Amino acid sequence: MATIAVSADQVPEQPKALTLFFRYLNRNKGLALGLLILLLLTLFTVIGLLVINPKHAYPLSAALKQPPSLKYPFGTDFFGRDLFAAMVVGMWQTAAIGLLAGGIGTFIGVVLGFSSAYFGGWVDSGVRTICQILTPIPVLLIQVVIAGSLDKRDVTILTMALIVVLLAWMGPTLVIRAQVLTMKERQFVAVAKLSGMSDFGIIFKEILPNLLPFIAAAFVGQVFAAVFASLYLAVLGLGPLREPLLGNIIWAAQSQGAFFNGWWWWPLEPAFGMILILGSLALINMGLDELANPRVRKSE
């Protein structure tokens, strides 16, 4: 028993992972603020989903055109939606589109970027040429064509996410490709190759762990782009019109002339919601950049 006590004295106390995490956040204020806003938005959505009746997010479920009051904290709109319920459901749907499209886009990017950089040859030139040809085409406009060609009944949260991701995987592909190319030349990869490790072993055990900060940054960037694109499509009236997606609420308010009729709360609430979502994602992305790129860190 005595020996245990002695060895415990000698080992300097290692701070816990959580403490280290908070210490890092203290240095990286942007990341901390972004995560805080995101946490608050998540709390709003989760608690909101428990409190509200989701039916009130849809038309003809509440009194019409009521300004914010105790009964309706966010007011109601022209179609009789309780905007508090609509904002909660809309937040959740916006998050779903962002995470789904961001996840699929990043996954495609990682797979294509890896294969392209690691195997080289015709795989690489094929992937690179396709990315180069598609990059100059304004993605949002092609998405307008796709969303516009769909039957209105076919436009749902899921199809919206798929439309958004369809032409948005080139960015992560090129970023991951460039990083794998530099990493491939590092010595630890050469050592692994000489010791007879398989291609997949090297990719998953050696290169992938080192790429995680870049993949995380690419993922956050993709979520940002997906939320942005879905906002634009919805503001043009190409979203799933029945759903209270934040962009749809703005579109509906705009087409009913909400400001001219004095219903200021109707378009302003989703607008501020959108600023909080995009702002927190932008802050997190900048923070991750600082984590992944030591040169940017030097300035602080």
Place this chain on the structure above:
Amino acid sequence: MSIKIIVKRLLFLVLVIWAASTIVFFVPRLSSRNAIRERFGELARTGGFSPGDLEKLIASMQQQFGLDKPLLEQYLQYLNNVIHLDFGYSLYKYPSTVTELISQALPWTIGLLLVTTIIAFVMGTLLGAVAAWPRAPGWLRAFATPFILLTGVPPVIMAILLVFFIGFRLKWLPLGSAYSVGVVPNWSWTFFFDLMAHQILPAFSLILGSVGAWVLSMRGMGITIQGEDYVNFAEHKGLTGGRIFRDYYLRNALLPQVTGLALALGTVVTSAVIVEGLFGLPGIGSLLNLAIRSNDFPTIYGIVLFITIAVATLMTVLEFVYPLLDPRIRNT
């Protein structure tokens, strides 16, 4: 720059336009929607002609739009039309062609787009450079850095905020439309000022909505360049701060920034078009809004393809500008 590179770039441009036209041609054909049937079905409901006539009318329209021919022939005909910037007839304003509608709306969009993009890009680049420059005066850095926060406010949201706070609450500036109601366009100063007053809010939405991204990318570039040896060397040679800032720091950071501008052109143009539609200015944006609302598919596809061709061409032109900015590219 050698002839070979120029030819290569131009071939690439053709490839991009081909890819975009192919997407725009085939995507709508995968869907079950029939634009002509929807349009005339709508007319039939409101105008009231008999169903037999409706079928005949649709058949004759299909023929006129060439939809009864084999797919391959349609595709080749379509590519040929795109090369000649012929996007067919508008369904909503039938006798007018899409090209006519676009060319009427285009001057408005180009004016707004050019002014706002240049102001946002120059402002963002300078602010970003200052935000990353350690020897800039403290107040200037404190002024420049918060602009990064604007990255989270897209132009469309900025437009809504400005419309509400500046237009409705303060009533400082007019909202919507190109000029005041009841004013006849003429060549007087009063009309000119009226016109400009209506452009201020859309312009500010676009400038404030996009400046953040330029500040952010320039700041990142600036931080990277400060660590370079040539900047250290210039300092040790005793060059003045202004000279280092202008010739060593700004000039080297500019090339990636211009590349960034080329890559962002698609988003920049799309944002301008959507903000224009939101304010009801008579540009491409309102045309697109109207086309979406009235299911005028030829116009939607025409606008999309036209903007794609314009953006891809501009990107190619910008690539020819790089050698002017960077002598290293000129020699290769």
